[in-house]
Amino acid sequence: MIITKPKDIKGILEALKGKERVYLFGCGSCAEQCQTGGDKELKAMEKALRENGVEVAGGSIVEETCYRQLVLKEYRNVEGFRDADAVLVLACGAGVRTVADVVEEDRPVIPALDSIFLATVERYGRFFEGCALCGECVLTETAAICPHTECPKGLLNGPCGGVADGMCEVDTENECAWVRIYRRLKEQGRLHLMKKVSEPKDHSVGLRPRKTLLRNPARQADRKTKK
Numbered sequence: 001m002i003i004t005k006p007k008d009i010k011g012i013l014e015a016l017k018g019k020e021r022v023y024l025f026g027c028g029s030c031a032e033q034c035q036t037g038g039d040k041e042l043k044a045m046e047k048a049l050r051e052n053g054v055e056v057a058g059g060s061i062v063e064e065t066c067y068r069q070l071v072l073k074e075y076r077n078v079e080g081f082r083d084a085d086a087v088l089v090l091a092c093g094a095g096v097r098t099v100a101d102v103v104e105e106d107r108p109v110i111p112a113l114d115s116i117f118l119a120t121v122e123r124y125g126r127f128f129e130g131c132a133l134c135g136e137c138v139l140t141e142t143a144a145i146c147p148h149t150e151c152p153k154g155l156l157n158g159p160c161g162g163v164a165d166g167m168c169e170v171d172t173e174n175e176c177a178w179v180r181i182y183r184r185l186k187e188q189g190r191l192h193l194m195k196k197v198s199e200p201k202d203h204s205v206g207l208r209p210r211k212t213l214l215r216n217p218a219r220q221a222d223r224k225t226k227k
Helices: 009-015 039-051 068-077 079-083 093-102 177-187 191-195 217-226
Strands: 002-006 021-027 055-062 086-089 109-111 113-123 126-129
Touching (some): 021 039, 086 093, 093 109
Antiparallel strands (some): 002 113, 113 126
């Protein structure tokens, strides 16, 4: 899940300066779970905009705003979308990019949220970062606890010298990631993995922008058969 937080309304109004009619676009997935881009939040944003003299042409929420086909279908079927001279998106950066790729390029698409991190959901309303999307996963050797993410220093070869009573010296309210890794590996009978010396992080695997094209093996086979 992508965790987001609302931008300040003053900044949003500044970005919409000169625009009379705005269309709101939310997200029924991550942003709704974060309570930043669901139906309640769209209504609150509409109220705030109207109070500041901005007309709202309408609003939409699709299941996943980062899914281009869903956004495109909504755009084609909703008149209010095309009647607006700007679109305000209450979703993560990927959702903003998706909406911007769908609407006409002469119409600005403005983010209403800041994207913070990719989260693991502990329970509704409780999220924590567990993956940095680094492109080089080491969870096999670290008992599924990511040192890139959960160690503020991103250390790959055990704890630093600042650990005190098992707690992190950077964030003293958090237990050291490597203490947790050690304890879990010990429980699993895999402490030998702690002897492994990791190479320096290869940051080239995380060069951006990244993209992946997934191919369906069954469809590929059908195409070959038809040929």
